[in-house]
Amino acid sequence: MKDTRSIDPTSLQMLKVAREEGLETAWDRYLAQRPQCGFGELGLCCRNCNMGPCRIDPFGDGPQKGVCGATGDIVVARNLLRMIAAGAAAHSDHGRDVTETLRGVAAGEIKDYTIKDENKLKALALEFGISTEGKTVQEIAGKLAEAALEEFGTRKGYLQAIDRVPSKRKEIWGKLGIIPRGIDREVVEAMHRTHFGVDNDPANLILHGLRCSLSDGWGGSLLATELSDVLFGTPRPVRGRSNLGVLSKEAVNILVHGHEPILSEMLVEAAKDPGLISAARAKGAGGINLVGMCCTGNEILMRHGVPVAGNFLQQELAVITGALEAVVVDVQCIMPALGQLAACYHTKFISTSPKAKFPGAIHIPFNEHNALETAREIIRQAIENYPNRDKNRVFIPEETTEYVAGFSVEAILSALGGTLTPLVEAVKNNKIRGIAALVGCNNPKVTQDYNHVNMAKALIARDVLVIETGCAAIASAKAGLLLPEAAELAGAGLAEVCRALGVPPVLHMGSCVDISRILTVAAALARELGVDIADLPVAGAAPEWMSEKAVSIGAYVVASGIFTVLGTVLPVLGSNVVADLLTRQAKDLVGGYFAVETDPFKAAELIIAHIDAKRSALGI
Template identity: 80%
Template sequence: MKNVHSIDPAVTKMLEIARKQGMETAWDRYLAQKPQCGFGELGICCRNCNMGPCRIDPFGEGPQKGVCGATADTIVARNLLRMIAAGASAHSDHGRDVVETLRGVGTGEAKDYTIKDEKKLMTLCKEFNITTEDKSIHEIAQELGEAALEEFGTQKGYIQTIERVPLQRKEIWKNLGIIPRGIDREIVESLHRTHMGVDHDPASLILHGLRCSLSDGWGGSMLATEFSDVLFGTPRPIRGQCNLGVIREDAVNIVVHGHEPVLSEMLVEAVQDPELEALAKKNGASGINLVGMCCTGNEILMRHGIPSAGNFLHQELAVMTGAIEAMVVDVQCIMPSLAQLASCYHTKFISTSPKAKFPGALHIQFEEHHALDVAREIVRQAIENYPHRNKSRVFIPKETAEYVGGFSVEAILEALGGTWTPLIEAIKSKKIRGIAALVGCNNPKVTHDYNHVNMTKALIAQDVLVVETGCAAIASAKAGLLLPETAQLAGSGLASVCRTLGIPPVLHMGSCVDISRILVMAAAIAKELGVDIADLPIAGAAPEWMSEKAVSIGAYVVASGIFTVLGTVPPVLGSKTVTEILTQKAKYLVGGYFAVEPDPFKAAELIINHIDEKRAALGI
């Protein structure tokens, strides 16, 4: 029978291994859950107080109100706002950790980190109105870190990075009352509004959801990206390899999985320690092989060319190769199943964050104040585990693919000669029809990577430049789409631009928080043209999304004026009012709106039609 779980042959092979060994995966657990709760899928269940849980009958024959009197519209809107708040908190807390690390560099507490991009540090100081004359680099870092930390609870009425937004967009937000006033404030107010007996107007709830999401996209996520660049270096195009074949049979294999580069950067340094390399050889290995998984994998691949073992749905399969000495995790998108799965092999499942603990894991708490020592201890644990590997159980798929990643906004500008003019002229001449941002997760409800890869191919064939982050980017990397040679699959106009600049038609722009890079690029192009972001021939898509972070991302992209296509249905169909606001009325309120289309080819058509409409409106 044809495997419908994934289009990745490495995944197909590992699922066969799982079947033979009696191991369960996310796909097995998804099938075991079917049929999934219909009330939950429609968003019409409420557990926000102990008079419930309450649910609304979608057929109108049972309850139409919760015990408190909440209707389907209120329940769906409240649930959606809580998802946005959770997603915004995840990305923004990531941002806070990075900012605190920069401050620690300034105070001398985070002694193992250095400033890798002083130019960006100075640029951010100017943006935050910090003078740098007669100050040491450490004093500047401390002052900038403290100024950025104030953004989480700022009292000045708005977050600083909103100044990057075109004036037309800020005016729209001002008129709607959704300019984010502080990162933490909007998240806290989301929870207050959704407490029993507070906000019951679906439009009001959704508008605050947009404000909360903007505090993520233009706030917490943007700080995470910018301050990571200051600390670890602003990415430049770099070539590397990905997929499960990057795991080496003769080496100590360490997978770093999660989202925060504060940990992974130290592991990159630790695995190069001569003492630890010698220890690995003493234990019978050829060396140490660090590979990434999920977004922390994106962070180190775009800065160091560290191989990526895959995206979200590869995490269990990597352990099942039987060749992983340590699966090291921090936060977000980490399946709790890994602890039990690792116990079936020799793999050490090592948790590192005080925020994310797992029953059955070995917890080695990572602290920035002695970061390198902790990283060395983690690597040592992996090395000493190598002799325990059962070689008879090792199966590593041979599949690998080359990619070029690391297209930061600065790198794209550099390729364009330091100005957006060449890109704008290419768009005006229709060599580039428009730009599409494909982002987001994997979801076992969808054939793994199928939507990402096929939508990308369909778009570049029609001269749409595609920019990607997160698991979507790794899907394209595994399919060989992140290479300059892939220009042969693009339309003639886009192909000519790619050959001239030596770039792929699909640009890897980083991890999930780095969607903020796409916002910065869109804002810069809009300012150059003297228009709003909503006027540009651009669109977004999340073909296989699954997490609450993706809900926040989708909300801030739409609130920024960008049409966005979702490949899986959000839990809102239980409310006609909420569905209409998101898919129709939002277009007139904020310029962006949602569509849901699970077919990647039809979704690509929606994006192309939208781009053509925007081109016509601009007269190009």
């Protein structure tokens, strides 16, 4: 029987090994959970106070209210707001760490990082109203970091990057009262409103959800992206290799997994250390092979072309190759299962963030102040571990696929010759029909990568330029869609543009916080055309999403005016009121709205229909 758990040949091979070895993975645990709780699936259970837990009967036979009297609509809306708040908090706390690092570098307290993109630093300073005249780079960085930290609890009443959006968008947000006032404030208010006995109006709750999500997209995530570029360099097109075949039979394999570039950048640096490379050789290894996974993998593949071993559902599979000396993690998307699994091999599971500890992990605290030394120590431990590798248990799939990534806004502009005009022209004359942003995770509810790859292919074939981030982009890397040669899979118009510019039809724009790059492009396109973001022939999709961060992303993309298709169901179907708000009324309120479509081909059709409707409204 065909194994439908993944379309990735390496995943399928590793799942076979897992079965032979009697090891469980997320797919097994997912099966063991089925049938999953119906109340949970519909969003109808509440644990917000200790008179509960309460659950609302979706069929109308059982209780229709919680102990406090909360209806299904209220419970669903509150639960959704909490999901958004958690997602926004995760992205924004990542942004805060990057901002703190910039502040420390500027103050001379942190010595292992430097400022790699002075132009971007100056451009951001101007945006924040900081004069650069007569100031040193350190001084500008200090002022910018202070201004950026201020965004988390700002008292000026709006976030700086809101000025990037067209005025029409700002007006819409202003009228609805959803201009985010401060990053932390919106998350705190979400928690307050969902505490017992506060906000019990579904629409009011959802509107705050949009505001909270906007503080992520145009706030926390945006700062994470922009200030990472300042510190680590703005990505430029770069070539590399992807999938589990990037693991080496001979070298010390170190997998870095998680999200923040602060750790992964330093590991990249330390892995080049000649002393450590000879230490690895002294242990009989061919060298040091640092590879990435998930979004921290995206960060270093965007900036350095570091090989990426896979996306979310491959984290356990990488361990099962038996070839990993260490899995090094920071925060987010790290399965707690890794500890037990790593113990079945010689693999060391190393946690580094005080915020994220795991059973079975060795904790090596990483902080910005002794970053390089800690990174070296981590690599040393991996090297020490190399002789413990049991060569008889090593199985590394052969497949690797090359990718070209690194499409920051700046890189796209420079490919276009400095302005967005050629892109706008290509859209106007229908060579490019529109743009679709495909983002988000893997989820064992979906055949791994099936939705990502098929949607991307269906869209480019119909001349829709696809831009991607996160695990979606890694899926495309593995499927060969990030290569300029993939233009042959594109429709004639898109293929012509790709060939003229030498770019792939699917552009990798980075990690999930880098969806802020997508927002920036959308806002700039709208300005160039003199319209609102909602008027653009543009759509979003999260074909295999699983995390709360993805919910926050979906919400800010919709709130920014962009139609978004979800490939797994949001737990809101227990409330017609909330479902209607998100899939219908949102269109009138903010221009963007959600659709749920689990079939990637139908989802692509929805996007194409949306793009065509926007084109004709624009008269192009």
